Amino acid sequence: MKNAPKLFAIVALVAAFSTASFAQLSLGLRGGLNFGNVYTTDGLDAVTPEFEYINGPAVAGVLEYSFSDHFALQTELAITRKGFKFGLDRDVNLFNIPIPVGATAESRFNYLELPLLAKVKFGDDVVKGYLTAGPTVGYATSGRLITRANALFEFKVSDTDINLEAINYERFEVGAALGAGIGFNTAFGELFADARYTRGFTELYDIPVVDERIRNQGFAVSVGLLVPMGR
Numbered sequence: 001m002k003n004a005p006k007l008f009a010i011v012a013l014v015a016a017f018s019t020a021s022f023a024q025l026s027l028g029l030r031g032g033l034n035f036g037n038v039y040t041t042d043g044l045d046a047v048t049p050e051f052e053y054i055n056g057p058a059v060a061g062v063l064e065y066s067f068s069d070h071f072a073l074q075t076e077l078a079i080t081r082k083g084f085k086f087g088l089d090r091d092v093n094l095f096n097i098p099i100p101v102g103a104t105a106e107s108r109f110n111y112l113e114l115p116l117l118a119k120v121k122f123g124d125d126v127v128k129g130y131l132t133a134g135p136t137v138g139y140a141t142s143g144r145l146i147t148r149a150n151a152l153f154e155f156k157v158s159d160t161d162i163n164l165e166a167i168n169y170e171r172f173e174v175g176a177a178l179g180a181g182i183g184f185n186t187a188f189g190e191l192f193a194d195a196r197y198t199r200g201f202t203e204l205y206d207i208p209v210v211d212e213r214i215r216n217q218g219f220a221v222s223v224g225l226l227v228p229m230g231r
Helices: 004-022
Strands: 024-039 054-066 071-087 092-094 097-099 104-123 127-150 154-161 172-185 190-200 215-228
Touching: 024 190, 054 104, 054 215, 071 127, 071 215, 097 127, 104 172, 127 190, 172 215
Parallel strands: 024 071
Antiparallel strands: 024 054, 024 215, 054 071, 071 104, 092 097, 104 127, 127 154, 127 172, 172 190, 190 215
């Protein structure tokens, strides 16, 4: 069709102006807890220690760009604590730090993260539910290893900085997030509460106890506020 390029351009312009006429930018903050752990391959279930969850802060600045009443893109600049803990039945060196038998080792890694989430909304003007999904990239800024022992009561044995470069820890992480939440429109903006599951695809570190490279996973709950910036 001779006029197909012109017709396509007209349709594209109409769509662009329609989107721009609705598009709404909102800024906000969220804060909550991340329950972090790691996962390994299924074949090592019988020989790996029982990895346990740790909890730590998860805070973020949030930017949401709504294209319609039902679809938006949301990105964040987040600080999240990840890690894991487990008990040891023999003396080991973990992260180049000696840990005695019988102690519980808890690793804490602080990450700077940038998720990019597609957000599908449903509901009315007062209350909306939503689903989110998308990729995440992160950078480990620091790490600590805390060991505890339990005699008559639990007490801290050591609290040591982890040299991430010295242990060849992979600081950059690529992963994905999947979540759901609910938002309430108020005179101040949208109050929201959500939960999300995150999973890292990057192999981070080879644990000498099991000779297996670990990847992060976690479950976060948070509350926050989004304020529209005007059109």
